[in-house]
Amino acid sequence: MSESALLSRRLVVVTGKGGTGKSTVSAALALAAARRGKKVLVCEVVARERVADFFGKPPSGTRIRELLPNLYSVHVRPREAMREYALMTIKFETLYKIAFENPAARYFLAAAPSLAEIVMLGKVWWHAAHDTERGRLRWDLVILDAPATGHGLTFLTVPEVFLRLVNEGPLARDMHGMQSLLADPKQCSVCVVTLPEEMPANEAIELDAALRQHGFPPGPLFLNAYFASRFTPQELAQVTRGGPLLLAAGEAADNHESRAALSAHYEGVLRNAVQRPILPVPFFFERSFGAQAIDKVAHAIESAL
Amino acid sequence: MKPLLEVLRGRRVICCVGSGGVGKTTTAAAIALREAMDGKRTLVLTIDPARRLANSLGLHEMGNEETRIDPAMFANAGLTPRGEMWAMMLDLKHTWDELVRRQARTPQQAEAILANKLYQTLSTAMAGSLEYMAMEKVYEVHSSRRFDVVVLDTPPTSNALDFLHAASRILDVLDNNAMKLVLGPMMKAGKFGLKLLAAPSGLVLRTLARFTGSDFLRDLTGFMMAFEGMYEGFKDRATRVKALLTSRDAAFVLVTSPQPLTIQEALFFHKALADDGIQTAAVIVNRVQRDPRRHGGPDNLPALREALQLAQIKDAGAPPLSDRLCQTLTDQAALADLDRREVERLRTTLHGVPLFSVPRLRKDVHDLAGLWQIDGYLGENGGD
Numbered sequence: 290m291s292e293s294a295l296l297s298r299r300l301v302v303v304t305g306k307g308g309t310g311k312s313t314v315s316a317a318l319a320l321a322a323a324r325r326g327k328k329v330l331v332c333e334v335v336a337r338e339r340v341a342d343f344f345g346k347p348p349s350g351t352r353i354r355e356l357l358p359n360l361y362s363v364h365v366r367p368r369e370a371m372r373e374y375a376l377m378t379i380k381f382e383t384l385y386k387i388a389f390e391n392p393a394a395r396y397f398l399a400a401a402p403s404l405a406e407i408v409m410l411g412k413v414w415w416h417a418a419h420d421t422e423r424g425r426l427r428w429d430l431v432i433l434d435a436p437a438t439g440h441g442l443t444f445l446t447v448p449e450v451f452l453r454l455v456n457e458g459p460l461a462r463d464m465h466g467m468q469s470l471l472a473d474p475k476q477c478s479v480c481v482v483t484l485p486e487e488m489p490a491n492e493a494i495e496l497d498a499a500l501r502q503h504g505f506p507p508g509p510l511f512l513n514a515y516f517a518s519r520f521t522p523q524e525l526a527q528v529t530r531g532g533p534l535l536l537a538a539g540e541a542a543d544n545h546e547s548r549a550a551l552s553a554h555y556e557g558v559l560r561n562a563v564q565r566p567i568l569p570v571p572f573f574f575e576r577s578f579g580a581q582a583i584d585k586v587a588h589a590i591e592s593a594l
Numbered sequence: 595m596k597p598l599l600e601v602l603r604g605r606r607v608i609c610c611v612g613s614g615g616v617g618k619t620t621t622a623a624a625i626a627l628r629e630a631m632d633g634k635r636t637l638v639l640t641i642d643p644a645r646r647l648a649n650s651l652g653l654h655e656m657g658n659e660e661t662r663i664d665p666a667m668f669a670n671a672g673l674t675p676r677g678e679m680w681a682m683m684l685d686l687k688h689t690w691d692e693l694v695r696r697q698a699r700t701p702q703q704a705e706a707i708l709a710n711k712l713y714q715t716l717s718t719a720m721a722g723s724l725e726y727m728a729m730e731k732v733y734e735v736h737s738s739r740r741f742d743v744v745v746l747d748t749p750p751t752s753n754a755l756d757f758l759h760a761a762s763r764i765l766d767v768l769d770n771n772a773m774k775l776v777l778g779p780m781m782k783a784g785k786f787g788l789k790l791l792a793a794p795s796g797l798v799l800r801t802l803a804r805f806t807g808s809d810f811l812r813d814l815t816g817f818m819m820a821f822e823g824m825y826e827g828f829k830d831r832a833t834r835v836k837a838l839l840t841s842r843d844a845a846f847v848l849v850t851s852p853q854p855l856t857i858q859e860a861l862f863f864h865k866a867l868a869d870d871g872i873q874t875a876a877v878i879v880n881r882v883q884r885d886p887r888r889h890g891g892p893d894n895l896p897a898l899r900e901a902l903q904l905a906q907i908k909d910a911g912a913p914p915l916s917d918r919l920c921q922t923l924t925d926q927a928a929l930a931d932l933d934r935r936e937v938e939r940l941r942t943t944l945h946g947v948p949l950f951s952v953p954r955l956r957k958d959v960h961d962l963a964g965l966w967q968i969d970g971y972l973g974e975n976g977g978d
């Protein structure tokens with residue numbers, strides 16, 4: 290898949306193990322798309338929002354905010370999403386208050402864990418498919434910075450699970466809508482982010498299989514924090530045995546090559562096991578991981594295609 | 595500085611907590627190994643260990659099986675433990691089912707709950723469920739007195755509060771008076787009928803049903819009916835679990851990486867523990883970049899060129915070897931500087947809490963030899 294194809298989807302979902310770089314990749318994809326003149330919204334469905342901070346901006350919170358020209362973000366949280374969504378479904382504020390702003394309903398939200406996910410996914414879906422401005426969709430591209438693996442899968446399959454339990458009511462109708470957007474390869478891609486390490490790589494392999502099994506259109510696998518080899522084995526051998534003057538340089542080179550070897554190893558493992566394009570994103574040695582780093586990641590992604 | 599083993603002396607339950615991927619499982623296993631070497635009969639209760647580590651410890655399946663680490667494996671790693679090391683992989687569903695069976699008043703009640711569709715989803719899907727069951731299991735093993743020391747690995751909870759309050763949050767769901775009030779008529783009738791929805795008191799229900807469909811409400815009612823009368827038992831037990839974790843028998847070891855965001859979370863964790871009256875026994879900063887410059891020697895381009903010449907190594911390639919070496923040294927020195935700054939920040943903030951710094955090893959830690967290498971940094975030097 291080419292990147293331009295990826296960025297011309299309506300909805301791009303980014304998931305993967307915790308801490309692998311989902312927010313980084315989401316921000317970089319958004320930046321790449323915004324630079325091509327697309328109007329992009331990043332929806333962060335996680336405990337703590339991260340993307341605005343990458344661009345040196347204060348957290349967006351649950352209100353959509355512009356971070357850069359054409360690039361917006363919003364933090365999707367269950368309570369606010371619930372309210373927005375329930376109001377759309379129920380229409381009457383007072384009725385909403387009676388039904389939802391009482392202790393019973395709070396309980397209800399906790400007891401039906403998927404309800405939180407439903408309303409959050411519902412909000413993302415609405416921005417991707419129904420949020421219009423003067424008759425046109427407001428966003429060219431919505432990027433969903435999704436929860437980590439296990440929870441991420443639960444999150445994306447929530448319509449499927451819900452429809453198995455409930456098949457009536459307005460919610461069920463919307464679930465069908467979400468499901469068909471999430472299954473349409475013309476409109477949606479689900480990307481995976483991982484690292485060249487054992488657990489993240491294994492988790493990515495399992496996640497890839499699970500995502501395909503559920504029929505989510507496969508986007509690329511981003512192999513993040515990749516170390517490319519810098520020294521030939523001969524050079525490394527010479528330098529590490531180069532005497533006291535080269536002790537520091539030798540250790541640094543050896544460290545680098547051991548991480549490069551892991552990168553190459555897990556790249557091989559992933560290429561064998563995963564049925565989607567693999568896109569290495571280099572490790573960037575940044576003093577603080579901000580706009581500059583995201584820019585580098587965006588360039589790396591753009592040129593890898 | 596006291597070695598970690600000394601810091602933890604006398605503690606019978608050791609919980610390794612921290613953010614995702616920082617090395618909780620590795621550390622928990624390393625501590626269990628250290629205690630076993632010291633003559634204890636130890637159990638490490640792991641949650642989702644890396645496959646290679648699990649394999650190398652001889653852990654093949656879940657299902658709460660206590661497995662003794664084969665003495666031959668120790669011999670292979672050149673280790674002679676004076677005690678025993680055992681390991682177990684936590685099985686979430688299994689632990690829940692065990693708990694329900696133990697707490698149910700009658701076998702019929704247990705079966706009714708186990709068969710409930712909502713229980714099946716809720717028990718494994720509810721946020722905090724894994725945390726709750728991990729604590730439950732540790733309590734059970736501890737009470738059985740089968741081991742001198744139990745080391746608990748914990749799930750990758752991003753929020754400390756989730757961890758400590760998992761039990762009460764979940765129990766709240768099982769017994770919520772407000773909801774009982776709403777569902778009351780249904781629970782009495784034992785079934786969900788349209789008539790009930792039509793009743794004036796059914797406004798809330800009606801609205802909720804409009805939102806989710808009525809099937810869900812029916813399952814929910816069934817679930818709450820099945821749980822009737824069991825709540826007290828659950829709550830009692832959860833209170834005892836918490837009492838154990840806040841007692842002198844237990845110790846919390848906070849594991850973190852040197853990344854600023856993770857450190858921030860670690861500090862948050864520390865505070866949340868303190869709010870619950872729990873003192874962090876030790877902090878382990880794991881996978882710290884070692885500074886290659888500690889060896890001294892040339893680190894700038896002209897000096898490196900000269901050093902290569904002296905060592906009679908050809909400065910060839912494109913870019914030349916000296917350039918690449920210089921770049922690599924600079925990169926790693928930068929990472930080491932960042933890590934050092936963060937470790938110091940943490941040390942200052944957590945003033946007085948023993949802190950151990952474990953370097954990033956060249957390879958993953960996937961066997962006893964690797965764990966033993968980690969233990970080498972938990973001694974009196976604190977890894978420095």
Ligand SMILES: Nc1ncnc2c1ncn2[C@@H]1O[C@H](COP(=O)(O)OP(=O)(O)OP(=O)(O)O)[C@@H](O)[C@H]1O
Nearest residue numbers: 306307308309310311312313437514571572573578
């Ligand atoms: N290519 C890279 N090179 C160097 N560091 C990186 C790279 N990508 C990510 N990082 C570092 O990893 C950190 C975590 O990345 P990020 O927040 O994107 O992960 P995440 O998967 O969204 O995490 P979470 O699961 O907590 O949401 C970043 O703040 C950055 O410091």
Ligand SMILES: Nc1ncnc2c1ncn2[C@@H]1O[C@H](COP(=O)(O)OP(=O)(O)OP(=O)(O)O)[C@@H](O)[C@H]1O
Nearest residue numbers: 614615616617618619620750881953954955958959
């Ligand atoms: N000091 C170290 N040097 C090199 N690799 C390490 C070190 N500590 C841990 N690792 C490796 O890092 C990976 C993650 O460690 P581990 O599984 O212990 O983390 P965790 O906190 O339990 O993760 P999770 O939150 O996902 O359960 C493992 O592959 C482990 O081998």
Ligand SMILES: [Mg+2]
Nearest residue numbers: 311312335339
């Ligand atoms: Mg993130």
Ligand SMILES: [Mg+2]
Nearest residue numbers: 618619641642
């Ligand atoms: Mg673990």
